[in-house]
Amino acid sequence: MIVAIAAAEVAFWVVLGAGLLSRYVLRRPGLSRVLLLCVPLVDVLLLAFVVIDIAAGAPPSQGHALAAIYLGVTVMFGHSMVAWADVRFRHRFAGGPAPVKPAKGSRDAVRALWVEWFRVVGAVAIAAVLVLGMIAVRGVGVPDGLDAASKDPYWGSLTLMAVVTAIWFLAGPAFAGRGRADALTPR
Template identity: 50%
Template sequence: MTLIAAAEVGFWLLLVAGLAARYPLRMPRLGGALLLCVPLIDVLLLAAAAVDLRRGEEPSAAHGLAALYLGFTVAYGHYVIGWADRHAAHRWAGGPRPEKPPRFGTARASHEWRIWRMTLVAVVIALAVLQAMIWAIDDAGRTEPLRGWQFTALRVLGIHGLIALSYMVWPRRETRPRDAAGHRR
């Protein structure tokens, strides 16, 4: 679990360092290089988990969480970095104010389904990594914790799907009236 916490901290430190180098320090190449290093943290985390299992360590929550973390970073990494980059550009480089996600109607439902598709990619990656770990261990008695993480990933996907579906079935409607120009009063 310590390694996962270190990877999480490393993710955010590299993200902040990359954005700080890019905008306040005005070193865009260094900032870009640091941002490109963010996925390497996950590769190191997965490698550490694989080495751990290879040495005969019992599969644990840390191994399952490492697989989920890798899936999340691959699927959501670009989105999170882009979001942070737009906010940093606005704050430190005079860039335009980042758009907020839509709040109402079918636009919000479409946004939720786009986010759900990222969750789907994250879950597929996590399931594949967990299955590779299970095959590598090749001992049904020892792999039960990893199978549990597979079911956890599928539950997350299902819950997120229900949330996205709720925006489609019961879309939120704007309650404040608008004037003739379309501005809220």
Template identity: 45%
Template sequence: MNIIVIGIVACEIGFWVVLAAGLGARYLLRLRRLSSVLLLCVPLLDLLLLALITWDLVFNGATATFAHGLGAVYLGFTVAFGHQIINRVDARFAHRFAGGPPPVKPPKAGSAHVRYEWQQWGRMLLCAVIASVVIGVIVLLVGDSARTAELAGWIGRVWLVTGVWFVGWPLWLTITGGGQAAEGAANAGPGTR
């Protein structure tokens, strides 16, 4: 198995283990300081994966594979969406174990839904920028286009996904009104047409 794939899987498992440990320390053990320290360790996993990808390509002389590009996009995703994921899990954990309010669900219709989709796409845009920068820097460090062709191909992939997401969700919802009809029907109540 590819060392980068192992690194990605280890980082994903590590993310959830550190997150669970941090939230468990906060809500079950009431150790807020330990919880904060554990949750601050989450970005260290990203740095470890970045170091592994860089080491493998720059210092180990490996030729970039699909996994190297996936690792760069994974880094972009965790930076762009990680805080939101942590907040959502934290809200669920607080509700379940500490009597917190029920987690707020994303809006399903109307202008709030449109705003939400634009925010989510903004996160995807940040993911694409981060992944592209990481890939670009590594390509420059390696300095051998034959060894980094697969890695550089990921820039096009991540921007294609970002473009499809843009057209399919925030732009489409903005043009169509974001489900205003569904929101109006829900507000009309039963028996009203």
């Protein structure tokens, strides 16, 4: 399962890179559109692989839960990763403007922290639904306590996702304040 996740991550960047290269270097917008539309296909293939593996009776594993987390992250962050790469490719290969980022401590920077954290919450929600679906297929109930939950690959992953989300909140927007009004700065 870990190999499938690694292959999906490599395929994501290869397909994205090929789409952007065909757009900006080869000047083939039609091919670029087709390739960029294939980026979500990588996620669909990984999801199909996980479903087939579980349906075939594979024992619960951290790999299954990690695949759910990967899918949640790519659904919530995939578009922003594509936009991030597109701006840099356009700047490097097509004379586009330099990428900009909000000045540290500005209102725009604080807003970006909140947007990123809400994406994390969305990714965790998607992953949790997928993991809970795996738990339902497996037919096992709720563990008696945190110790029992931590030993189960699915319930342990749900616990870990909650902890990571809380830490992300505390490290990101929780203490960022309101920010000051500043202009964007080049990256």
